Amino acid sequence: MKTPQLPPLFAMSMLMLAAALVPAVAVQAEGPADAKGPVVLPPDVVALPVEQAILTAAPHVPPPIKRKFSARVVVNLEVREVVARLADGVEYTFWTYGGSVPGSFIRIREGDVVEFHLNNHPSSKLPHNIDLHAVTGPGGGAASTFTAPGHSSQFTFQALNPGLSVYHCATAPVPMHIGNGMYGMILVEPKDGLPPVDKVYYVMQGEFYATGKYGEEGLQSFDMAKAIDERPPYIVFNGSVGSLVGDKALTANVGEHVRIYFGVGGPNITSSFHIIGEIFDKVYPEAGLSLPNANVQTTLVPSGGACAVEFKVDVPGTFILVDHSLTRAFNKGALGMLKVAGPENRVIYSGKEIDAVYLGAQAEEGSDSAKREAELKKQIAAAMKSNPTIAGLTKEMQLEKGKQVYMGLCFACHQPDGKGLPMAFPPLAGSDYMLADRDRAVRTVLKGLTGPVTVNGVTLNSVMPPQEAVLTDAQIADVLTYVFNSWGNTGDAFTTAKVKAIRSEIH
Numbered sequence: 001m002k003t004p005q006l007p008p009l010f011a012m013s014m015l016m017l018a019a020a021l022v023p024a025v026a027v028q029a030e031g032p033a034d035a036k037g038p039v040v041l042p043p044d045v046v047a048l049p050v051e052q053a054i055l056t057a058a059p060h061v062p063p064p065i066k067r068k069f070s071a072r073v074v075v076n077l078e079v080r081e082v083v084a085r086l087a088d089g090v091e092y093t094f095w096t097y098g099g100s101v102p103g104s105f106i107r108i109r110e111g112d113v114v115e116f117h118l119n120n121h122p123s124s125k126l127p128h129n130i131d132l133h134a135v136t137g138p139g140g141g142a143a144s145t146f147t148a149p150g151h152s153s154q155f156t157f158q159a160l161n162p163g164l165s166v167y168h169c170a171t172a173p174v175p176m177h178i179g180n181g182m183y184g185m186i187l188v189e190p191k192d193g194l195p196p197v198d199k200v201y202y203v204m205q206g207e208f209y210a211t212g213k214y215g216e217e218g219l220q221s222f223d224m225a226k227a228i229d230e231r232p233p234y235i236v237f238n239g240s241v242g243s244l245v246g247d248k249a250l251t252a253n254v255g256e257h258v259r260i261y262f263g264v265g266g267p268n269i270t271s272s273f274h275i276i277g278e279i280f281d282k283v284y285p286e287a288g289l290s291l292p293n294a295n296v297q298t299t300l301v302p303s304g305g306a307c308a309v310e311f312k313v314d315v316p317g318t319f320i321l322v323d324h325s326l327t328r329a330f331n332k333g334a335l336g337m338l339k340v341a342g343p344e345n346r347v348i349y350s351g352k353e354i355d356a357v358y359l360g361a362q363a364e365e366g367s368d369s370a371k372r373e374a375e376l377k378k379q380i381a382a383a384m385k386s387n388p389t390i391a392g393l394t395k396e397m398q399l400e401k402g403k404q405v406y407m408g409l410c411f412a413c414h415q416p417d418g419k420g421l422p423m424a425f426p427p428l429a430g431s432d433y434m435l436a437d438r439d440r441a442v443r444t445v446l447k448g449l450t451g452p453v454t455v456n457g458v459t460l461n462s463v464m465p466p467q468e469a470v471l472t473d474a475q476i477a478d479v480l481t482y483v484f485n486s487w488g489n490t491g492d493a494f495t496t497a498k499v500k501a502i503r504s505e506i507h
């Protein structure tokens, strides 16, 4: 989504730092009655170095943690209710962590002790809280962080398990708070870190139960009835239709390793996450970050869950991120782009090599012809009962059968219209050469033809493959009946007996 201008990373971390210096005042002055007061930390924890967490807006991720020891990390997350773009011409009142959807990315290390501050902006209309799936404790922090507008809550937790986790608001009605955009992710890096990669991105899918239909203009809000029925008009990546498209696409260069932290905020719908034209070299399923799966095409990500995918980009081009439940991608917005720049590798991917006419094993006219043949057979059966003069119908049937042979075989060279191709295949339509000698035509089909041949004044010296092993005598009689009676050609039917005779003659 287009957020109110986010400050660049540096300025933002400065802001976080500044904010971190004041909140204690607010908490102590106006803490709710059930506040237990600051935790008394044991000396070994008090002795840990203190750090301010750097938070980032999607699709960016804070820098990797280099330290090899635990720290006390101070996180300051601000809740803001904002009106922003959901799609072109469509605005929505989002409830956010950090001003945009998904919420700010938080990055800590396994074993860290986190002093978490949830600050609800004074302009908010409602109280909010946070349930972090990385927290071991009741409600994942929800009960400890229920915060009225203009208030700030503080609680402390220790990150016991590594992994990439969703966080979300858990204030009633919970599906409405999540449905308005109140979700984000927190990465608890394993103690040994993660393998280094060149590009890291943050993408979250979530659905919006807007009152209007998809694309209906104006300011939209949450529709509880649609949410209960799970009928969202919008299912999007990073909070809006087109958030990762065009000049907002993710980028990488050929040869780079890319990691995407992908999560689903929901509130309800799971994702079949897939990148068109890429294979995930590794997927950390459900984002536990211990044992990756290898060589995955599509990975299923639950609502309120996440995964980390990694892949090397080998060739340039635009790769499309989708929920492979594809109407979501093409009709509801769950579509993003990864643009890869760099030199081609035409062995890995050639691009389009040749554009040639392809009419299928049997051109369409062939199958119409089969239907017509069946009809004619019926007519013959009927005619035979009442009238012994069936010669006309027999020829007509031969024509239809012959057309099927032609459209299954000869058309590829002599073309469906019998006109051939200049310099390559001679015409059969109006061919003086063919029409001059009926027996020679039978021999041509049986034995093929090589050496110079002059058709209608044009000489060609090419090769026609023999068909004697491919076609029966009846089929040859039929196909020649067809070519001798099509495209303006006229002639009698060929009989199976005649073809049979010529076949045995030339053997």
Ligand code: HEC
Pocket: 406, 409, 410, 411, 412, 413, 414, 424, 425, 426, 427, 428, 431, 433, 434, 435, 441, 444, 445, 449, 450, 451, 452, 453, 455, 460, 461, 462, 463, 464, 465, 467, 479, 480, 483
């Ligand atoms: C793989 C391509 C190919 C196929 C398939 C093919 N032909 Fe030909 N045909 C040729 C070529 C090439 C020549 C000219 C050969 C030469 O230059 O000596 C030719 C020549 C002919 C000729 C004599 C020249 C003329 O234009 O009158 C006839 C008749 C003919 N083909 C009929 C057929 C029929 C009927 C079929 C289907 C049963 C068929 N061909 C299938 C390539 C093909």
Ligand SMILES: [Cu+2]
Pocket: 095, 127, 128, 129, 169, 170, 171, 177, 182
């Ligand atoms: Cu909320």
